Amino acid sequence: MERRLTFAVVDVGNTSTAVGLWRNGRVTRTAHLDGGFAEASAAVDSLMASARVDAIAYVSVVPKADARWRRFAKERGVELRAVTHAAAARLMPIDYPKPETIGADRLADAVGAVSRYGAPVIVMDFGTALTAAVVTGDGVWRGGVIAPGFPLMRDYLFERTAKLPRMELGRGGVPRIGRSTEEAMRFGAIVGYRGMVREIAATLRRNFAEDFRLVATGGFARWALAGSGMDVTIDPTLTLHGAGLICANSL
Numbered sequence: 578m579e580r581r582l583t584f585a586v587v588d589v590g591n592t593s594t595a596v597g598l599w600r601n602g603r604v605t606r607t608a609h610l611d612g613g614f615a616e617a618s619a620a621v622d623s624l625m626a627s628a629r630v631d632a633i634a635y636v637s638v639v640p641k642a643d644a645r646w647r648r649f650a651k652e653r654g655v656e657l658r659a660v661t662h663a664a665a666a667r668l669m670p671i672d673y674p675k676p677e678t679i680g681a682d683r684l685a686d687a688v689g690a691v692s693r694y695g696a697p698v699i700v701m702d703f704g705t706a707l708t709a710a711v712v713t714g715d716g717v718w719r720g721g722v723i724a725p726g727f728p729l730m731r732d733y734l735f736e737r738t739a740k741l742p743r744m745e746l747g748r749g750g751v752p753r754i755g756r757s758t759e760e761a762m763r764f765g766a767i768v769g770y771r772g773m774v775r776e777i778a779a780t781l782r783r784n785f786a787e788d789f790r791l792v793a794t795g796g797f798a799r800w801a802l803a804g805s806g807m808d809v810t811i812d813p814t815l816t817l818h819g820a821g822l823i824c825a826n827s828l
Contacts, residue, residue, distance in 0.1 A: 582631050582825050584658075585624045586817040587617065587646065588682065589637040591705035592728050593796060596620045597814065598628060599821030602692075604814040609796055614642065618649055625653065632656040634824035636681045636816060658824040660685050667826050671718045679721075682816055683710045687718055689819025690792050694810065697787040699778060701809075702816070703795035705729060707770070709777055714787055722777055727766060727797050734762065747800050770801045774809075 581601045588595040594617040597607035606624055610616045621633070633650050635657050637643055643659075650657035658664075662676035665684040669691060673679060686700040687710040697714040701707065706729065709722035727746050735743040744762045751768060755761025778791050793802055794815040802809055812818075 582828070583628050584632055584634040584821050584824050585621050585630045585655075586634045586820050586824075587621060587636065588685070588816050588820065589617075589635075589639050589642045589646070590682065591639060595817060596624065597817045598624050598630075599634060599817060599824075600628075602818070602822070604817045604821065607814055607817065614645055618646075621649075622653075625655070630655060632658045632824055632828065634817075634820040635659045636685050636820045638680050638682055658827060660820050660823050664823050664827045665718075668823060669712065669716060669718055673718060673720060679718075680708065681820075683708055683721055684718075685816045685819035685823060686710050686794060687712050687819065688822050689815045689817075690812075691716060692822055693812065693815070693818065694790055694792060697785070697789045699781060699789045699791050700815065701774060701777070701791070701793045701795075701798070703727070703770075703793060703797035703801055707773070709781070711781060711785070711789070713785055719785070722781075724773060724777075727770070727801070730766060731762075747797060750804065767801055771805050771807065774802070775807065 584599040586597045586599045593609050593611045595609050597604045608620050647657055660681040662679055668688050686702050690698045690700045691712055696712045696716045698712050700710045704726055706726045707724045711719045711721055713719050731744045734741050749763055752760045752764055755764045791809040793809050793811050798811050
């Protein structure tokens with residue numbers, strides 16, 4: 578009987594790090610951590626203490642973090658398998674002029690989405706930036722979209738205005754109307770983002786003449802889209818799932 582593959586999966590973003598345990602396509606034991614490397618590495622140590630892992634499947638958009646995670650893996654005697662365009666292309670053809678410039682998270686999102694939902698699909702990742710990965714009905718990566726995310730918008734408003742506070746992200750729904758500065762900012766952020774998501778999806782559907790399924794992931798996806806009435810699937814483990822698939826196919 579073939580042994581089941583098991584990976585500790587690490588997704589290093591600009592705002593937070595997500596970790597989880599990937600076993601033959603199923604993602605469990607997930608955590609999203611804001612405390613930096615020390616907290617994230619402790620979480621991975623805990624995962625590795627509970628299961629024998631074949632490798633660490635690694636996604637990063639923060640190059641300065643890579644050496645530390647490579648050292649972490651080496652010290653524990655386990656291979657670190659980074660998501661790259663070459664590894665992703667084994668599962669998903671990539672039609673892009675410079676595929677080496679595609680973010681590892683966007684590649685993992687796309688591979689994970691095609692695996693779970695099929696193609697054509699648009700994956701929107703709500704992190705520090707709002708990104709979209711586009712896979713057409715023939716299963717080919719065609720490109721994507723990058724726009725400012727909630728943290729960038731919040732920080733810009735705080736830094737460039739004299740009286741606006743640093744809005745708390747991820748809490749509170751859309752008010753009927755802003756009756757305080759905080760409510761006015763939250764209304765603008767959430768409703769504005771929903772409009773941006775709708776327009777991006779509508780334009781891509783027109784451009785490719787395909788009825789893309791819309792999938793959302795990332796730390797702010799549920800907060801942004803809850804109650805919006807949009808036809809969108811929210812999948813919080815999508816990036817970790819895609820990273821595990823890419824790692825499994827590259828061993």
